[in-house]
Amino acid sequence: MLTFIGLGLYDERSVTVEGREALRAADRVFAEFYTSRLVGADASELAAHHGVDIEVRDRAGVEQDPEPILDAAADGDAAFLTAGDTMISTTHTDLRLRAEERGIDTRVVHGVTAQSAASSLTGLQNYRFGKATTLPFPYAHGGGDVPASVVETIEANRERGLHTVVYLDIKVGTGPTGPDPDHEEYMTADVAAGLLAEEWEDALAVVVARAGSPDAVVAADRLSALADREFGDPLHLLVVPGDLHHVEADALVGLADAPRSLVEE
Template sequence: MLTFIGLGLYDERSVTVEGREALRAADRVFAEFYTSKLVGAGVDELAAHHGVEVEVRAREGVERDPEPILAAAAEGDVAFCTAGDTMISTTHTDLRLRAEERGIETRVIHGVTAQSAASSLTGLQNYRFGKATTLPFPYAHGGDDVPESVIETIEANRERGLHSVVYLDIKVGTGPSGPDPDHEEYMTADVAAGLLAEGWRDELAVVVARAGSPDPVVVADRLGALADREFGDPLHLLVIPGDLHHVEADALAGFAGAPADLVGE
């Protein structure tokens, strides 16, 4: 049995009760934290809280060499854990398909996603979000501006009146000069807002910082204004609103302090 467990958004306690029970009952526990990570807890805290040994796999250890995970799951109960919801990444879908092809039973225990949390915290309705995009560090795409693909995604959503989630780049194990096992870097919302204000337009945006933590931050303003503020520890993301329903406009004003002239009030 191979059980995919979403750990939620923040720390060792963010997992669902069902996920916690499956995690603690597993014979072996694998985890990856390159697609996202729990910023409120490290691997040691996760392992100690649940009384398990956690075997962390690098990207290559999941994508190119999944055999240790699959072999263990063929012989016993294995938990494969990630931050957020475990099936957001196509890498994990591929791993599940490989297991099914070998006759290994699989199941999925979901966790809260950053996108669902962003909808809940901002008051923007989940069904009115379009395609999400990721804003990379400039050095990661070989330029010094916003990739055209990011702008195209935002513009396409806005043409349909839809909101856009902009995930912000995480670099673990690689930096500006190439592979670096000690490198951890998180794009912050102020940096992202500055890039978009310059490379796109100075429009209304919403910062969501530390969703799932005891002290989430939600702030709405023009990108240029957000670029001049600090939002504390990661993880951060941006939401670029599309057309606003009057309840959504009220929510951005009430929950995120959006200026009245930006939400039509």
């Protein structure tokens, strides 16, 4: 059996009760933290809290050399952990399909996602979100600006009156000059706002920082204004709202300190 377990958003306690039980019952436990990570606990703290050994795999160890994970699942019960929800954004469908092809039973234990938390924290209604996008570091796509695909996604959603979740780039194990096992870099919301302000300087945006943590931050303002603020430790994301329902406008004012004049424009 191969059980995919979403750990939630913050620390070793954010996993669901079902996920905790499956994690502790597994014969071997694998994890990856290159697509996202828990902001309140590292792998050693997670392992100590749950009384298990965790084998952390890098991208190559999951995508190019999954055999140790699959062999463990074929011989017993294996768990595979990611932050958030293991099949949302940090998607590992390929690994699950490989297991199924080998006749290995699989199941998914879901965790809270950054997108659902963004809706909950901002008060923006979940069914009014359009396609999400990821804003990469400029060096990661070979340019110095916002990729056309990001601009197109946000514009298409805005034309339909929909909100856009903008995930911010994470680089673990690779940097500007190539592979680097010691490199960790997390785009912050002020940097992202500065990049997006080149396209939409006066557009309303909402920062969500450290969703799921005790000190989560939600802040709404013009992109140009957000670019001049600091929002503390990662992980961060941005939401670019579309048309606002009056309850959503009130929520941004009350929960994110948005200027009333801005949400009413």
